[in-house]
Amino acid sequence: MLSCKDATQLISRSMDTSLPIVARIRLRLHLRICAWCARYKQQLLVIRDTLRRADAAGDRPEERAGETLSEDARERIRKSLRNP
Amino acid sequence: MMRKAGPVDPTEWVDRYGDYLFRYAMLRLRDRSRAEDLVQETFLAALKVRDSFSGHSSEGTWLVAILKHKIVDHFRRQSREVPLPDEGLPDSPADEPFDANGHWTTGPAEWGGNPADLFRQKKFLEQLTKCLAGLSPNLANAFTLREIDGADTQEICKVLRVTETNLWVILHRARARLRDCLETHWLGKRPAEES
Numbered sequence: 001m002l003s004c005k006d007a008t009q010l011i012s013r014s015m016d017t018s019l020p021i022v023a024r025i026r027l028r029l030h031l032r033i034c035a036w037c038a039r040y041k042q043q044l045l046v047i048r049d050t051l052r053r054a055d056a057a058g059d060r061p062e063e064r065a066g067e068t069l070s071e072d073a074r075e076r077i078r079k080s081l082r083n084p
Numbered sequence: 085m086m087r088k089a090g091p092v093d094p095t096e097w098v099d100r101y102g103d104y105l106f107r108y109a110m111l112r113l114r115d116r117s118r119a120e121d122l123v124q125e126t127f128l129a130a131l132k133v134r135d136s137f138s139g140h141s142s143e144g145t146w147l148v149a150i151l152k153h154k155i156v157d158h159f160r161r162q163s164r165e166v167p168l169p170d171e172g173l174p175d176s177p178a179d180e181p182f183d184a185n186g187h188w189t190t191g192p193a194e195w196g197g198n199p200a201d202l203f204r205q206k207k208f209l210e211q212l213t214k215c216l217a218g219l220s221p222n223l224a225n226a227f228t229l230r231e232i233d234g235a236d237t238q239e240i241c242k243v244l245r246v247t248e249t250n251l252w253v254i255l256h257r258a259r260a261r262l263r264d265c266l267e268t269h270w271l272g273k274r275p276a277e278e279s
Binding site: 003004005006008009012013015016017035036039040042043044046047048049050051052053054055058059061064067068069070073074076077078080081082084 | 094095097098102103104106107108110111116120123124127128131132144180182185186187188191192194195199200202203208209212230231232234237252255256259260262263266
């Protein structure tokens with residue numbers, strides 16, 4: 001039986017590559033009976049999903065409000081473009 | 085997606101693309117002044133090669149591609165300045181909340197509400213980026229390339245000059261620590277400490 005410690009390692013790896021068949025089956029069985037590891041996996045996926053959505057919202061200022069170049073930086077960059 | 089637009093006067097780039105590029109850099113670098121510097125470098129590099137801009141892609145897409153290179157270069161430099169020890173990452177008992185048999189000592193807590201809706205909450209993203217900024221550069225950069233950019237692991241190994249086995253450990257640690265940090269600060273489960 002796969003331990004939770006080993007399961008979390010496999011969960012992480014399964015997010016980066018496809019697991020060998022035996023490991024995949026062991027993990028699937030473990031997740032079916034272990035609510036904690038299943039929750040762990042779901043939370044890692046929520047983290048990934050949140051970051052990818054935030055990135056995709058980069059050109060929608062209403063969703064990424066407050067994240068703008070400072071006036072100073074803006075001025076500095078303009079100046080450097082005028083006299084490169 | 086970035087709206088398609090014809091080439092504009094470079095001094096107008098700042099108003100048209102500046103904030104977009106800044107948000108792109110900020111999410112990946114977690115450091116305001118460094119993000120601003122790389123946006124500036126991007127515009128200056130673009131100015132030099134402006135004649136080679138083919139117009140096949142939008143100007144915004146072209147600028148992001150330049151910025152992306154600059155960010156990866158920055159990660160590459162950083163991995164040289166703070167190399168991983170040969171034996172890999174030091175083991176920290178805090179990384180693995182398991183007992184001697186590998187069972188959870190304290191299992192992951194419920195984050196409340198529908199987990200699939202968490203991304204809509206601005207505070208959640210804020211806390212997540214704070215937690216990410218608290219990771220060591222080795223962990224945070226690998227995590228960023230993998231989770232935000234979706235780079236494949238071989239590519240990341242080349243940039244950060246680590247073996248694939250080390251990268252699995254790095255990514256596992258980064259994910260476990262981020263999850264733990266979110267649980268602590270998002271749920272306020274334990275008294276919040278400033279990292």
